[in-house]
Amino acid sequence: MSFSQKVAEDLLVQAARFCCLCRQYKGTKIEVHHIIQEANGGSDEHENGIPLCFDCHAEVESYNTKHPRGRKFQPSELKRLRDDWFGLVASGKAPSAAVSQDEDTELIRFYSQCFDRPAFQDYFQQEGTMEAFDKAIEDTITAINTGCLLSRDGKTLAMAKGKSYLHNQQWRDQMDVIVDILKAIRSRYKLAIQLGQIQVGNGNHSRQFYCFHDSELAQWMDMTRAEVLQLFSNICKEAGIKTLIFPRKRWRNRHY
Template identity: 55%
Template sequence: MRDEFTSKTREILFKRAGARCANPNCRKPTFAAHKDINKFISIGVAAHITAAEIGGPRYDPSMTSKERKSADNGIWLCQDHAKLIDSDELKYTVDIIKEWRTLSEKAALFDLEQISASTDKDITEDKKIIRFFSQCFDRPAFQDEFMQEGSIEAFDKAIEDTIIAINVGCLRDRNGDILFQSYGKSYLSNHEWRAKMDSIVDILRAIRSRYQLAIKLGQLHIGSEYEGKQFYNFYDHELAKWFDETRGQAIYLFSTICVEAGISKLVFPRKRKSKYN
């Protein structure tokens, strides 16, 4: 017998997440108006962190029925990511899912603080956030051409970490340790800057999706790692060019914000010094 959430628990979960998907790499809205004034559209799911019944993903036999039904065992996700976490329980562990929930709830609180503080906040606060984003882009994934990447898997992880940092204001290193912490893009009071950051996140998501598709289609072969360098073969040089041009678009768009904020703009790709310089 499944230990289902009550309607009250589902309400708690979606409200704590700000009615958005709690995957910090997503954070898409999950509710919208229906054409019928008495209805609404929902793509949100109250997902169990540990399964609601025996045999389900991450099932924990030590938990009581009451614990499985509690809000502490739940997370609010869009339908895509609710399905995703149950498709690979080895990758999407209890700890990872709970970290998603923590980051999402913090971001939702920042959104709420923005509403109450927007009349008092000035451009100085926005500039601090943009400086934080600039630190997020300060990594080889946004500096080197694709054919010069030292670790191709680190490239994908860096893109993912940057998306999360822009969305929720928390940048972590490869070990999961927090490097910098600020506010996510929704906290920006400058609507034009916020819209541009939305576009940048969309671009970065497209890069990750195309990278994963390239592996699936055999356009990119990832080899072993040796002394910190990872060997890989790229069979489609036009696709490598697309990765460079697309990252360049993201950097250019962000640099237009930097110029307006009085912050040094970014350049892609960076110029490598030769031994003759």
């Protein structure tokens, strides 16, 4: 058996077609889950139903009692989460689907500005300043995490919100991955300096120069930054804004 059309419709209306766990608008990508499974005596009544998106539904059902790890969603917990969300919808305090999408799109547009810098445009071996490269990666991480976009000299260029404010759970998860990769880039850069794979020195007029002793390092940096922009571009496509490409600046051979 399954929920009747009337019961399922009532639950979806009460949730405004938002998932009661991740609290994102899902439209048609939503299901009505039995809080207590039918095999365990659960009914098809309203009290036993909770609207969940595909991902959260899979998460709730993925717990393996034969090989327990983590904490299982308990029926009482699911009911509390459902009733709390229903209460927000009924009180008018829950964000509308349009507002959630618009807010997320604006945040993605803001993060796109964070990647509009040479550290994501030039090949690694063509970077003008290694210290500036590392600082740009650091500032990008800060902007995504906190919503504060800084210039090279530390001045605030723009303010928004950090990735934790994204309503779209998938976008938030992807931004988490992007930040982790950016942190890995910084760690790899610092290790390269320690191992002497990048040599930093001073030339005339105190202008710094760089010698690269590991071609694979440069390839890794280029491939990893391209991966970051590809992940972010996937989000941009879903948000309907311009995607990013690495490298944007291509150096052409000059004929004299």
